[in-house]
Amino acid sequence: MYKTIIEPRISETDGVGHINNTTVPVWFEAGRNKVFKLFTPENTFENWKLILLKMNVEYLSQIYFGMDVEVRNWVKRVGNTSFELYEEIHQDGHLCAKGTVIYVNYNFKTQRSEPIPDSIRGELEKHLYEGDGSLED
Numbered sequence: 292m293y294k295t296i297i298e299p300r301i302s303e304t305d306g307v308g309h310i311n312n313t314t315v316p317v318w319f320e321a322g323r324n325k326v327f328k329l330f331t332p333e334n335t336f337e338n339w340k341l342i343l344l345k346m347n348v349e350y351l352s353q354i355y356f357g358m359d360v361e362v363r364n365w366v367k368r369v370g371n372t373s374f375e376l377y378e379e380i381h382q383d384g385h386l387c388a389k390g391t392v393i394y395v396n397y398n399f400k401t402q403r404s405e406p407i408p409d410s411i412r413g414e415l416e417k418h419l420y421e422g423d424g425s426l427e428d
Contacts, residue, residue, distance in 0.1 A: 292418055293364040295322040299356045310354040315388045316346065319378045322362030323392075326376070329411050330396065340405075342397045344373065348390040354382050365420030369412055372396050372404040377420050 297318050305311040330340040354360060360382045368375040373395045380388040396407045407415075 292420070293322060293325050295324070295362040295364075297321060297360050297362060299354065299358070299360060301356055304356045308355070310356065312350060315348055315350065315354070315380060316390075318360065318362055318380060319346075319348070319364075319388075319390060319392065322364045322378060323376065326364065326394075326415070329414050339399065340396055341394045344393040344395050346390065346392045348388060350388050352382075352385050352387040354380065354387045358383050360387070364418070366415045366418045367391065367420055369407065369415050371406050374407065374415055377422075 299310055299314075303310050303314040327341065328334060331338055360380050363379045363381065365377045366374060367377040373393055375391055375393045378390050378392065379386055395404050396411075397403070398405050
C-alpha cells in the first residue's frame with residue numbers, strides 16, 4: 292500500500308463546513324505520485340507515460356478542515372498495458388471515501404499504448420490488494 296498524508300486547506304472547505312467533493316479526486320491523484328514516478332522517474336511531462344482511462348469515487352462520510360487525511364492506494368489489477376488502483380481516504384479513524392482508477396501505459400509520441408515493463412510490473416505487484424474494495428479501519 293502507498294500512503295500519503297494531506298493537510299486539508301481552508302480553500303477546500305465549502306459553504307456547509309466540509310471538504311468539497313471536487314477535492315477528493317485531487318487528493319486521490321496526489322496519493323498516486325509514487326506510482327507516477329515508477330513510469331516517469333524524472334517527473335517531467337516530456338516523457339509522461341500514463342493516461343487516465345476511468346475513475347470512480349464513492350463518498351462515505353464528510354471530511355473536515357483541521358484534521359489531516361490519509362490517502363491509501365493499492366494495486367487492484369495489473370494487465371498488459373493498463374492497471375487499476377483501489378484507493379481510500381481516511382480521517383480521524385474513519386473511511387470517508389473510496390474509489391478505483393484505471394491508467395494505461397501510453398506513448399504520446401506514437402499515440403499507442405505500450406506493455407507495462409516487467410520492472411514496473413514487479414513494483415506494482417508489491418502493493419496488490421486482494422480484498423473486495425470495502426476496507427475499514
